[in-house]
Amino acid sequence: MQTKDLKKFFHPKSIAIIGASKDFTSISGKPLKNLIRTNFTGEIYPVNPRYDEIEGLKCYSSILEIQQKVDLALIAVSASRLTSILRDCIEKNVRHIMLFSSGFAEIGESGKKIQDEVAKIALENNINIIGPNCVGCLNVKDSIPMGFATSLESKNGYKSGNIGLVSQSGALGFSVFGLAQEENLGFTYVVNTGNEMDVTTLDTVEFLLEDADTTVIAAYMEGISNGEQLIQVAKRAKELRKPLIILKSGKSAIGKEAALSHTASLAGSEETFQVITKQYGITTVKDIDEMIDAMRIFSRGKWAEGKKIATVSNSGAAGIAMADFSEEFGLVLEPLQGETKAKIEAIIPSYGSSLNPIDITAQALKEQHILTDTVEALVKDDNTNVIVIQTTFGGELGEEICRKIVEIDQRVEKPIIVTVTGTEELTGENREILRRNGVPVYKTTHDTMLAVKHLVDLSMYHHDGSNVRNHPILAGPLVGEEEKNRIWTEEKVKSVLEQLNLRVPKNVILQSEKDVDQCIGKLKFPLVAKIISDDILHKTEAGGVKLGIQTIDEAKKAYQEIAQSTRKYNPSANIRGVLLEEMLDKKGVEMFIGIKNDPAFGSFIVCGLGGVFIEVLKDISIRHVPIDRTEALSMVEELKGFPILLGTRGEQRSDIEAFVEALVKVSDFVYDQNQTLEEMDINPVVVLNEGEGLVALDGLIIWEKVETEILVSS
């Protein structure tokens, strides 16, 4: 699935630094300094007409002067000089460029113009560019820093590991990297994409997913430029069982505006983004702390077999907090049973608690085995999927306990997560022992339980195999391109629903008043008559609807009145007839099913109850298309008005199953049309009592706008 081969960016054998400076404190001096300092084993070619050599390296006046092959060019010159340098690179046959320069799309129209021009040249000449407005990238595995980000200068070197990180923002990305390194988390690659003239965050995620050493991917993005790509990478991440953590900013209106000016990206709708991430198993985080916390638990590489947590602490307060946050985060804390409970009762003091949270009491301050024996008992407990330990121990004892926890963690497959609360002075070394050995450790109960939630959510997502649907077969009618004239009114939508086996009232279409006589035998009174016209979408407002027709004469009269009213309402409307149909003789719950096309992600299906639920409470559920029955049921269940369907106030249970089936059928139909639907509205759908099904009473489809279309005047 990978669209771009980025490997060459990060594994160059030779690097030219165009605009290299002797001033190693400057942006154009630092990339060179960093490569020298980390003993880059490939060739380095500084390019700057002002110098003959820098730090003993020959300095070239132009890249064209270099005789050898150049795999990668790092460019830190002003935007105005860029096009000519780019031409040199093309001549030199350099295929990979990192562009550190700023002054492009992020500064507005003038910069955007240069950026577009550069992008055009690059595309024409098959050049891959990271940036502009980028602070650099880092191949952590081979210790190759390419850029001027401050974290690249760390005196402690780089710790390699299994996390791949990509960030649209350089400051944020390298802050996360630096902070995570300080907590002993190891990385494969760190990439800052900046303005994403060519290589995007999602391109980089694709690359990281296919890299065997990278098993956890974290990305910061300020907008979703390619929704379909996001879904594809999420599906691939699921296949490979690699967690994909995304921090997306630009939630608020002002934040979105700021994102536009920052890296010139489209922040997109927060709501659809949340739906997509939940449905496709992307772990979303609110800030960099939560991102690092999620990295830590995922990089351990263990999965939860279920949602059941057992917690052990020596402080009652911590136990209470663990219980509180478990509930808040949807984790399950059940009292221990049988053998496990008996074992733990025998280990802890009589005034401790062998329930869950387990309180081993301050007595554990004296005897190491109290905590670790309790953990051993939980390891063997089939009802415990994740073990969470909280300690405040310092000193020798704390260290001894932590070493024992490391030993257990390395021996068993069950995730073991630790909170060590306390000052650096007292408990710093404890945390260090755990970190060095990859045991996920946190400072507060809140952060611990939130990380556990991420682990459990993703484990369950993989486990249930739910949500990601690859809809295999045609579900119903496939509409031909020629039929997709902009608007489909009720009668046409209803014929589609019938083909999907969704019930609509029995009906006939009248072309004239005379048709009534011929049709009427086929229908049962009372009837309803409705205008059919692409130009009259608000039928009631136009006087285009007559209810409660009881006789043939009333039907004829209705036809006349509708024809008259609608002609008056819109004299130029193209009227295609009058729909005459049976009125529903049963009561039920009025609901609706809708389809919305999102510019980034395509079709979403929406449902809800009518009346105050939609009008006052905006009580709706949304999913990306396609969905299956499980997903459809979850849509219905998450509605605030769901109890109405279960039957409140002495009413019977509604036919929820029928509605769920309808959602799936509509979703399948829409999916088959390959995103050519702009909007669909089936409203109301009357859901009858259990076993009686449902009836769709009205519908409308708007096909996507075709550029050449001539809109009917109205």
Place this chain on the structure above:
Amino acid sequence: MQTKDLKKFFHPKSIAIIGASKDFTSISGKPLKNLIRTNFTGEIYPVNPRYDEIEGLKCYSSILEIQQKVDLALIAVSASRLTSILRDCIEKNVRHIMLFSSGFAEIGESGKKIQDEVAKIALENNINIIGPNCVGCLNVKDSIPMGFATSLESKNGYKSGNIGLVSQSGALGFSVFGLAQEENLGFTYVVNTGNEMDVTTLDTVEFLLEDADTTVIAAYMEGISNGEQLIQVAKRAKELRKPLIILKSGKSAIGKEAALSHTASLAGSEETFQVITKQYGITTVKDIDEMIDAMRIFSRGKWAEGKKIATVSNSGAAGIAMADFSEEFGLVLEPLQGETKAKIEAIIPSYGSSLNPIDITAQALKEQHILTDTVEALVKDDNTNVIVIQTTFGGELGEEICRKIVEIDQRVEKPIIVTVTGTEELTGENREILRRNGVPVYKTTHDTMLAVKHLVDLSMYHHDGSNVRNHPILAGPLVGEEEKNRIWTEEKVKSVLEQLNLRVPKNVILQSEKDVDQCIGKLKFPLVAKIISDDILHKTEAGGVKLGIQTIDEAKKAYQEIAQSTRKYNPSANIRGVLLEEMLDKKGVEMFIGIKNDPAFGSFIVCGLGGVFIEVLKDISIRHVPIDRTEALSMVEELKGFPILLGTRGEQRSDIEAFVEALVKVSDFVYDQNQTLEEMDINPVVVLNEGEGLVALDGLIIWEKVETEILVSS
């Protein structure tokens, strides 16, 4: 208002340590070690019959052996030996005791028994006790550690300041203290109350409030033992303008259960606690990190004059995040205007942003003045109430900028809050400079904006002066004790409502069928008839209601039928008559007003809309009584169904003002009855169109249970 004088606990001139041990690593050895190590200037008397001396101090076999006065006794002996030692203390006339021992209420019934016994002896002999199950207290001002908490052993000494901290949990309290000290926050006192046999968390808050050096109070509690006291301390905190930060655990069902076994407290209803804290201006936090973050911003002692935030950063990503979190936390980020905007435009690079968030760009990495000049411009901007700065600067430049921020912060009254994102290696010293000088500094944007939210919320609470009502005059009828027979049915409640000038339908009470003739001229048909009986509260179910009565004969027939049905429904019911009243001839929105008595806090007023809003959505607003018009309006506005009152779906606006007035009147009435009301229900209240008022159609009052009451059989 203070109920207990705790000062003597924390300023002893002489301390006896009963059960003092030579083993300074043990719980009974540490209190002595800590006092010696901190050079306690008063007298120390170790008491332990096993030693003659400890560390050169004479050791006594009993407290009675000590000749001099003993101000405070620290006791760390087993629970079983406690009563005899307590008797010794009484004989020695020791008035203040800290009880470190565990094995009391927290271990269950047997421990509870000993605890109650000890409490009884203490009460009888006027002894003040902190604990048991407590790890100690610390007078930070005078550096007097009393206990064995690990944080008391810090090699770095104690940093005094303006924060007073009290915690029911020792582990949590001293963790918070230790972590806060490591970030340079200073304290006055740190108190762990443990099982709260005598001195409670709230008693300690009272003490801290009245201490002149303490200007910020933080408390951890696992339950609210005294709701009225919480409200009193909150009111006092408001008077003194001292922030009161509370972390309360035991939110979840399991957490609450764990709290019970931990320090034997009643966790109380989370919902009422949230209502109380919001209404009385208590800052609530979810975990210890947020508590420390709130301490930091409050301990600076500056207040926000409004909600308007201006943010400055050198990273676009940080700006977006600041905007996102501002919106999430209800802060206001408006574009800068006029002179300020022009000034900042002149300072920052052309490709920066002088909007808000202000992006000073990476250019600021080179020139210190870009950031600080921008801040100076914001200091002078009248539309900016709080300045939030985010930097990622390290090294010399970062330090220079931080020193300049300190200088500005000390010169101006406007709050200046800083986020320094980055590793300890790179930015640790920057944070240190700010912390040393009291400038609130945080590591992430989320934490920064959440702290700013706490500051702004409390500033606005003080500023608006809202919410805390001291209801001054009698609002309506004061019900005499003798009248408060358990249940008041509809007719009696309606007469109260009439006295409060709240409209009820015109009515008469029939004692017999004959009464109809005499009464009927006073009422307009159609009428409704309803049974009056304390024993029949579900009137409709009992056949006790007849609607739509159009004639005198129908009225008589209704009387007969009601008498018959209700007699059949409950033969022994005491029937006091039939209420005959006019039916409402107008439509409106059906709402309800209720009063609930909470065991911890007293009366709460509740309101909401009828129908699906209450039955399906549980859409209600709650406030503590008394409320004023502003508070009542906010109750109505926060209802999800509020748009119904504004007039959705072509309906007119309802008389919201009349409903608000009704809420205030009912609240005043209930407040005047001094919490003798157990329950009140006015349902439905039909709110008519704007200007037409409302009508209360039914009501019930249940007065508080009197122990001697004989319940009517049914």
